[in-house]
Amino acid sequence: MNETMIHCQAVSKSYKKGNTLVTPLESLDLEVPAGEFLALMGPSGSGKTTLLNLLSGIDSPSSGKLVIHGTELSGLSRRDLTAWRARNVGYIFQLYHLIPVLTAFENVELPLLLSPLSKRDRHARVVAALDLVSLTDRMHHTPSELSGGQEQRVAIARALVADPPLLVADEPTGDLDRESANRILELLQQLARRHGKTIVMVTHDARAAAAADRTLHLEKGVLLENP
Amino acid sequence: MNAFFNLLKLAWVQLIRHRVRSSLTILGVASGMFLFTAVETLQRSLAKATAATAADTTLVVYRENRFCPSASRLPEHFADEIRRIDGVREVIPVKILVNNCGASLDVITFRGVPEGLLKKFAPEIEIVAGSEGAWSKRDDAALLGETFAKRRGLKPGDQFDAAGVTVSVAGILRSPFPQDNNVAYVKLPFLQHASKSGLGVVTQFMVRVHAVGSLESVANAIDEQFRSTQFPTDTRPEKAFFAETAAELIELIGFTRWLGVGAVIAVTALVANALLLAVRGRVKENAVLRTLGYPGRAIACLVVGEGGMLGLAGGLFGVGLGAVFLRWQSFTMGNEGQTLAIQPDAFVVTAGISAALLLGVLASLWPAFQAMTQPIVKNLRS
Incomplete structure (x- = not known):
């Protein structure tokens, strides 16, 4: 049986917006085994991205227990959480968020710059990551010289290059045409099945969700397996 | 790292x-x-x-209360009397002529000095172009400070005129003291004649003392020597003199x-x-x-x-x-x-x-x- 990658127990997230207390997630329980490709669907404002931010350690829950890859995140200091994020999570954004003045190679290399790896080792890892997304021939191109699908593949290579066990993807196909979207989804499936990555993908697109092993629906901060 | x-x-x-x-x-x-x-x-x-330093050994003797070169007139023969004062190593009478007595960014200063005394007074001066021999040969010969020559684009053999004086460049000199690199040295009688100040009249005396510690005592002795003459003097270390006269x-x-x-x-x-x-x-x-x-x-x-x-x-x-x-x-x-x-x-x-x-x-x-x-x-x- 696969080990548990994500364990959420009664996780809530609230924040103040003006004088109003907003609670995008309320007492959420979730269990994701390692190597699973999970799709999260739900209407806008249902808390999908908030959950993704909590899972990736860029936001903290207001209450509840969140254990990822054996580490309880609420017990970590900000500094430790940053270091944990660098080792354990790769984040794929809807709009890629590549740094425009850097080449594909340099963008993918970014997560490794703070590691103790030598230049040669970094180079080897970046080339391997770009090879995995079939973009070694475009490594010296800047984002403006790439198509949307290619940019997203570079972003996936960047998320992968530090070899994190967990990938979170926020509508990774939301800005792509169908053909490019299919290619990205195949790549994510391959990463889960062949490379054992745990993937949590937020999507609005039922066809994209169909590529995942399991789909959960978020409605007003509550998870539903079969809506 | x-x-x-x-x-x-x-x-x-x-x-x-x-x-x-x-x-x-x-x-x-x-x-x-x-x-x-x-x-x-x-x-x-x-x-x-x-700023005074431990290496300063030069005094400037000027006419009391007359700090502009055109106003300071001292008899050249004072040099012999100054030379006899205890602690004085060398003295040189200097006639100064400038093209502009007011504030300027391109001042040309002629220093008239007795032939043969310049090297003795300032052995640190080095001739980097031309020769001292060429300076001796002509009455109107000038040794130019390196910076001044560079600024004006002058070289040995050239002629130039300023402040109503025409000179022929005999050589270019280099000195560790920046002020020396910005003047033209000519022969004293030539400058006295050219400036119409008359022979025997100089602007100032430059005095080198044997020991740094004796600057003040020698300065006092010089001023004391000429206090009751027709030409009372004001003697100060070179840098203090500069600070006083160039106060504005x-x-x-x-x-x-x-x-x-x-x-x-x-x-x-x-x-x-x-x-x-x-x-x-x-x-x-x-x-x-x-x-x-x-x-x-x-x-x-x-x-x-x-x-x-x-x-x-x-x-x-x-x-x-x-x-x-x-x-x-x-x-x-x-x-x-x-x-x-x-x-x-x-x-x-x-x-x-x-x-x-x-x-x-x-x-x-x-x-x-x-x-x-x-x-x-x-x-x-x-």
């Missing part, structure tokens, strides 16, 4: 690939540092000309320090503004880096690195250009016959470049703080 250098490299890449922004900022910093270099060169040249010039130069302060403030504000704009323009990029696991201090390091590099590049450009320009122009400020050679030295260049680097770093501290404390989630949505 590896990570630190990788961050600096990333900051460098950000700079060179935002060419227009970086170039404009560097140009602004360079302009400020050019001004800073000019002001610091003035200040330092003045300090060198007026010194006051003006002192004011320029505020220009230097203004340049420093402008450079700081410029770099800070450029970086604040960069940080605001990169809120999403920084949020992405934080998401990738960059700690806040790494983001701050990127911003400070950029600031330091902008400062350093602007400093190298501005200070380098300023130093080359001032060296090429060889400006000489003059007032009441006193000249001040404005020459940048290694200290000014080093201080200017270091200051630019430091200002770049200081100016980036606030933008760096802003960048490192930006909320990740909010900025990813922005």
Whole structure:
């Protein structure tokens, strides 16, 4: 049986917006085994991205227990959480968020710059990551010289290059045409099945969700397996 | 350490690939540092000309209360009496003629000295072109200070005229004392004749003493010697004399320090503004880096690195250009016959470049703080 990658127990997230207390997630329980490709669907404002931010350690829950890859995140200091994020999570954004003045190679290399790896080792890892997304021939191109699908593949290579066990993807196909979207989804499936990555993908697109092993629906901060 | 250098490299890449922004900022910093270099060169040249050192052994004997060369008239034969005073090593009567007694950036000073006494009085002087022999052969021959010759583009064999005197260049001299490199040495009788002051009349005496500690006692002895004559004297160490006679010039130069302060403030504000704009323009990029696991201090390091590099590049450009320009122009400020050679030295260049680097770093501290404390989630949505 696969080990548990994500364990959420009664996780809530609230924040103040003006004088109003907003609670995008309320007492959420979730269990994701390692190597699973999970799709999260739900209407806008249902808390999908908030959950993704909590899972990736860029936001903290207001209450509840969140254990990822054996580490309880609420017990970590900000500094430790940053270091944990660098080792354990790769984040794929809807709009890629590549740094425009850097080449594909340099963008993918970014997560490794703070590691103790030598230049040669970094180079080897970046080339391997770009090879995995079939973009070694475009490594010296800047984002403006790439198509949307290619940019997203570079972003996936960047998320992968530090070899994190967990990938979170926020509508990774939301800005792509169908053909490019299919290619990205195949790549994510391959990463889960062949490379054992745990993937949590937020999507609005039922066809994209169909590529995942399991789909959960978020409605007003509550998870539903079969809506 | 590896990570630190990788961050600096990333900051460098950000700079060179935002060419227009970086170039404009560097140009602004360079302009400020050019001004800073000019002001610091003035200040330092003045300090060198007026600050007494343990190596100072020269006194200047002037006519009491008459500090303009045209007003100070002393009998040449005083030299023999001064020479007999205890502690005096050598004395040389000097006739001074300047083309402009007021404030000027291109003062030409003729120093008329007795033939044969110059080398004896100032053995440190080195003839770098032409010869002393050529100077002896012609009455109107002149030995030009190296800086002065460079400024006027003169070489041995050339003729030039200033202040109503026409001379022939016999040689170029170099002295460790900047003031000597800015004058033209001619023969005393020639200058007395050419300036119509009459033979036997000089402007001042330059006196070298045996020991540094005896400067004051010798000065007092000289003034005492001539107190009751028709030509009472005022004797001071050379640098104190300069400080006294060029007081107005010194006051003006002192004011320029505020220009230097203004340049420093402008450079700081410029770099800070450029970086604040960069940080605001990169809120999403920084949020992405934080998401990738960059700690806040790494983001701050990127911003400070950029600031330091902008400062350093602007400093190298501005200070380098300023130093080359001032060296090429060889400006000489003059007032009441006193000249001040404005020459940048290694200290000014080093201080200017270091200051630019430091200002770049200081100016980036606030933008760096802003960048490192930006909320990740909010900025990813922005």
